[in-house]
Amino acid sequence: MGKSLFEKVWEAHSVRELPNGQTQLLIGTHLIHEVTSPQAFGMLRERGISVKYPERTFATVDHIVPTNEMNEPYSDPLAQAMIEELRKNCAENDVTFFDTNTGKQGVVHIVGPEQGITQPGTTIACGDSHTSTHGAFGAIAFGIGTSQVRDVLATQTMALNKLKVRRINVDGQLSPGVYAKDVILHIIRTLGVNGGTGYAYEYAGEVFDNFSMEERMTVCNMSIEGGARAGYVNPDETTFEYLQGRPYAPKGADWEAAVERWKGYASDADCTYDDVINIRAEDIAPTVTWGINPGQGVFIDQNIPKIEEGRTESERAGIEEALEYMKFEGGTAIKGVKVNVAFLGSCTNGRLSDLQEVAKYLEGRKVDPSVKAIVVPGSQVVAKIAEELGLNKIFSEAGFEWRGAGCSMCLAMNPDKLVGDQLCASSSNRNFKGRQGSVTGRTILMSPLMVAAAAVTGEISDAREVFGILEPASV
């Protein structure tokens, strides 16, 4: 009987069964950032323990960095204190820190892959739920809390329960104007925001075979929004091609050996899954959220649901609460809803290909005067390459503010925040109440090109219409 990638990686990293029945799992790669690590370092100091594998621990700063203010001290003293604390902790413990002066700083889930730290067949943990992103490489990657950050710093292991594996096949061809973001929003809408509880998602099928690494990362990133703590794609030639030559990727003879090893981690054809879901690519249209969790989504040409459309009492209560918060009326079109802010960036969609795809269509267009539009590259590396390609000029000329690297308006731990009940067309990952920094602020999640369409028209729009992307005639 064959094994899934999840089982193979789990077995290779299992240290022992703990007295409480959990598995002590080796975490090969630990990524840390300024928000969830300082308390963990504090706990280590209290116990007089040092970092066990500093060479397997990598830090960057992302949540709190202002993206429009490059010089320190930052105007927010709390942000300044946090970056200094991380600097101190990394220096004291010999941890590599991709600091703001290295040219490598950025959102942790963008930095790991682009430095070649994220590799197939590895286990990765980070004190951030979007750590699932790294599964795109065939790694098993867990978002963890601060006590677990402490555990990994102290022991390079953590206590875990084994997950079940659900394979999600997406076969067929996506229509033009339908992106990886639409695929994951559709999956979450279909399976529910807690449908993945207890599971790792294995994404597969023609659509994933054809996806670039950056598209795979977008999907894996939002696994947690569907309740799945981890999500992954089996490694293949696309994975190896992406990794070759990156700073932390194996070199020379080690490279050949690594590729052979990595191939062996892919799920066997005859392995069994705890669950299998099949989705047709042709059934997926550009998707936007209308509510207050990522599962409350509709296709762009659909209406916002009415309360009575909820299938259960709890779903009806959920729709009612969401409609009230979003100030929407059930049964009306989502298309045409006025937008105040357009945010392009985040660990979901702040990579080079996201910016390139938008720039391709944005050239010569203007952001509607009613919209504040910002584009935030996911890392300093992304920003540099984008600037070399002249993408910053295209965005600036269109009326987008071109920013430095960081999490920015995805979660509002920095100066980028919604004001009052502003409505934001956002390429980020969460539309929770208050998520973007205003208690009454409203978020609509969508693909980067849909954000651009909303910016240009001033309202939620179908990017295919705005930018003249045609459906193939044969469908």
Next chain:
Amino acid sequence: MALEKITQVSGRGVPVPGDDIDTDRIIPARFMKCVTFDGLGEFAFYDVRNDEEGNTRAHPLNEERYAGASILISGNNFGCGSSREHAPQALYRAGFRAIIAEGFAEIFFGNSTQLGIPCVCASSDDINTLRAAVEADPQVEITVDLNEKVVRYGDNSVPCEIRDGARSALVNGKWDPIQDLLDGSGDVAQVASGLAYMSGK
């Protein structure tokens, strides 16, 4: 240091109705600009309790009759979203010692267990009945019994579920695994030596 064996938690309850109560609601991100967890308690559910102008909202968490409650009662998928341990840390510092809900998000559940906060699941019907009882009499004493896997209140008793590993960790005083993890460090080196990438290859 031996940890407390958490076999049961007793106290008064407060309902936080609704499904999918996310961690941004439990502790908004702006209160996470800190390098310790101290002081997070007063910001638990801040935006649920206060509106934009800082006026208190109509919510059980603001009602005097629930003051001092230590058991939180909620709906399905409680604690979804971010992995921030700040959420259970804030709840603990706000006085909560157990959570009864229809279901919990994975990371929140693990974070809470590791802090010694039992998260138990009960059916929707049982939670509605419990909530009604607490609303009728906020003084009613609730006991979450992890040995018996029941929630008792007044003359009632309803079944509750908690994953075996978490239950055994709590009742045996093993909910913070750090010592066990440290004890296995010899084995860790051996497993690591079999993984080429651990040495950068």
